[in-house]
Amino acid sequence: MRNVDVVIVGASLAAAAAAKRLVDAGLETVILERKELPRHKICSGILSPRGHRFLLENFGPLPPETLHQPTACRGVTFHFPSMVSMPMDFFHGTTPHLHRKYSDHWAIQRSGAEVHDQTSFAGLEDKADHVLVHARQNGAPVEYRARQVIGADGPSSLVVRAVYPDYTKQIPWFFVGQKFHEIIDCPLSSDYFHFWFHPGLGHYTWSHARDGRQIVGVGFKRGDNFAKKHQVVEQYLRDKHGVQLKPAADDHEGCAENFGPSLINRYLFGKGNVLVTGQAAGFLNMIGEGMSCALHSGAISGEAIVEAQRRNRPVQEIYRRMIASEVRRCSDQWNPLKIAFERPHEADFPEALMKLSWRERGLVLRDMWRFIVLFKEFKWGRQIASAALQRPLLGGYSMQRWQ
């Protein structure tokens, strides 16, 4: 059995950030990854500027191999059913279009942690002063003994399932899928990430250019048919935006997503010596980008362990107190009061709105409302309202709601 300070499950960006903090402080850290590295990852790859800054400050400039074409993204364009389009540049300039397969591997390598790939997490036992982690390496069982474990294995986290067996049944799940099309003609600017506020298309509908092809993606409540949903979007883009695409290649992909927790301040941060971080904890920015908050929350999980070990304090307490800043940042983006009166996002929606005519502004607000109604069935209204009110009253979001 291998004896280490910390085991991190999942070789993601959150894991790289956590590992960086742990290794810097001299803690022996092992990252377990189910697949062989570098591994493929389903993702739009459009990083927010804050995430870019984190990568620069912690891992250095990105090598070209870690990027897709076009290598940069200027901002986001919102499209509405009333055919108003609002391009918004990111506040802090262009951001990278990450090739997750290589960017994640690069960050993991730069973190300095030891990586055991083709090693799948199989369960854990928290023994109060240490955790036993069971895994399978190329089919054979292996065991690790760690002081703490970090679950950084994404929305369908196995660590979360081990610690919170009932959790997956408690939240609504979405499916997000994307297909890659050769382009015949595409009037959508390749400088932007395009997003549609259209209840008829899906809960999350987007398109952008990658490596000479156009991605058409759609997210919806789990249970619907991806092929059908995708076809509707493709048709809509052709009819309304004049986007002419060849039929999609075979390499389409999709995954389950858990957005919602950051919207209603229902994060999972783990129990005992097991910390949960990144999207597994429920972090997701409003634009559907999870990398920047994964990096930051991952780093905080590492910091918390360093601090807890050095100060001899309960790690959950330290983690929760530290993570409050990231929760504020992330949940602010979903907070209607913040959106209305401040600028919680990394692109300036109010300014773009003010550039429109009065009539267009009215249409945009109407369309957004209709889009929000799509989410009515999840009954988040009261929780959103209470979270929004807590923010100015408590100066943050209530820790009582975290698990």
Place this chain on the structure above:
Amino acid sequence: MFAAAPLDHACCSGCSLCRLVCPMWRQHRDPRFSPEGLAKARQCGATAAELTAPLEACSLCGACDPVCPEGIDLYAMVMELRRDLSPALPYRQALDALQAKFALAAAAAEAPAAGAQFLPGPALRAHPVLLARVKALLGYACAADDGADIALALETGGEISPARRRRFLDRLSGRTLAVGDGLLLRQLRQWLPGARLQSLGEALASLTTIRRRLASTDFYVIEPRAYHADYERLVAYYDRLQVETGCALNLDLQRIAIPALRQALPRLAAPLADADATQARWMLQGRRPQRIVVESLADRAAFERVCDIPVLHLAELAQD
């Protein structure tokens, strides 16, 4: 929503203020030889055995305690580590033998009469003339059992049997006490919350017969262990003493007492060496007093080793 953290080595944020007052650091100029060094090493998981050298070198003067801005009980940290270290010391047997010798003498002591007592400690007890003078000055009885074995056990991390402790304390509880040994005084404050306790130095210096004989050309040497154990009160006490008498004190700019002796644990029973007296030399640097007045008799040897200025015990100030 979260419990307050205990104030122990884990709270050390590394400000280094304790180094400035640590005689062990002054000698070694090595960060490991300071309370901060010990606390940081503990944070990194070092054991008492790995910290043997600084733990042996520490003179338990307690100077670090009042300067710690985090309020960490550094003295308790060192004491605890010394207790952990103690059984493995190669000279443990010699220490135990010494402790047994003191204990034997204490066991022979008869139960004292009622009233105030003073606990001289072995150094003063070895000077019967001075002992008698202290007794006369204070008007207290001299305790036949002054807990010398307990003081030694505290200093060396040795064991004190509960029966011995009970017997010692039963005879003292509820009395007014003047205690010669600073370590013992600190411990008695915890053990006997009801007793009226003073250091022997403070008890003597408070006597007008003595105080009015202190001159502005004197260098007054406070016994550091008792001083740092009750710092907030005594810093004001000695400040008044300084204003009233004009004498110089062995206080640094932070008003921390500089210890005259810096005897490492393995050398406790050995005769004084030159290295043990470097502190006394530092104390006198830039100073040329006409007399040195010591509260603790043990300090006298250190000064006699480094200078030819007359060294008097506080009790010797009073004329017959």
Place this chain on the structure above:
Amino acid sequence: MNIPPVEPGTVGPCPVAPDALQGIKRQQTNPARWNGAGWQDFVAALRSAGVELTEGRAACGAYVTDAGGTAYGQPHGVVIAHSAGEVAALLRTAQAHRVPVTVRGGGLTTEGEAVAYGGVLLDMTGMSRVLAIDAAALTVRVEAGIYWHSLAEELRREKLDYLSAPLNLTSSVGGTLGVGGIDVNSARLGCSADQALSLQVVTPTGEIVECSDTENAELFQRVILGYGQFGVITEATLRIRRYTPLSMHYYYYSSLATAIEDLQMLDRNDASDYSGILTIMDCAVNLLVAFDSDEREAAFRRDWEARLRGHGEFGFALCMLGHYALRPWKAGEALYLLKRKQAVFPEFRRPEYMRDGKMHDRSVVFSRAVWKHWGSRNMVIPDLATPADRFVAAVERGNAVCRKFFPHYTLYCVGIKLRPEHRPHYEMSCVPPDAEGWAYGCEFEPMIEGEVYSRDHFQAFKNAIYDIGVDLGASYYRFGGMMKGYIRRVFGDALVDRHLAMKRKADPAMILNRDVIF
């Protein structure tokens, strides 16, 4: 696929390179650990050169972070300096084996400058003795690892004192000379680095060189305020003075701008020996003024006191009472002020430090108070240094940032007299390039108060303050670490590249304090 690591600071022809981030050009500030290539050979060479090196978790773990507590890194080994010869041997060997060496004095850096990301950590506190005091010439020669407090202890035995030192007794002389050092008398005497008359420096290639304004002047100019890039200071000769107790006066303001204008008025007219501003948020602004002699104090009372717009303690208490009576919703703030006053004020008036109304040992009084009431596990004190005319704007903008990030904070403002003949020292330093006569500095210090924050929260706060500096064309009290990203923005590529070329020449393997500036 094996992706080659890219050295920090290299910028490829790529739209997402660091300079693509408009407004927030950033560099790697949590450097990757040095890979340890050739470490064993280096250790063997070092041992045969007679230098003691300690390895292991307990020895290295003590140096894992600095006073800032936001940058972490472990050295491969630690050397405690004992002599210049030993430091020279270390640097020669390190240069030959290309092993990074990070120098640490008091470890009071806030951006990780004293944190070793692998390689050797050279702890200078081992060299901390006073070598010679010349009471006639008023100079002292010290080993550079000495703490200012230890120096003060020794000088006071001779009734002498240093000129100016940081308000923090555990900063080392060498470290201070490398970055600046600001005291409440800096408006009159300049920064601590300006007190140095000559230095013994071990160059990055391991030569022991004596330098001053007349001897090896160029090295002297680079090492003073040089952030440890051009050599390790092993000894220093400093100007000192006769010791005097001081009489303190406090004036209270409710406006930052008014207090700063008054501070600058006093400085311009040489009306006081000590001056500075210390605040409780922006609510209670305390202008402190102090004097070394009764004559100076009398002259101030006669000529200048009436022109100050601040109140005495009692008058100010009445003002505050009125202010908060009209604003009951700010009761929490008022309570905090009261609590803070009760905790801090007695600390400055402890009877054992006062004689006849004068304060003795100001450095001890201030330093104890600093650690007790402002210090914490994280010393997060971003700062700005500007020419006099832009100072009010800098402080007011920084104050707004503090309000946004933390419930409670303190500002500390002080003037720094510039010496025209030291212009070359000031190049690319904490002194803003266009400052004339005085520079002004302000520290923005949040009160952590037992709270636990993520490093990102601190960094975001610091960036917000530092961005003001870029915007105003200011400099900073100190820079390095995360501040690296700001150096080119503040000083421009031409100047930085010139210094980089000098650095490469002086330190071919770029081993000395490599993650601080370049």
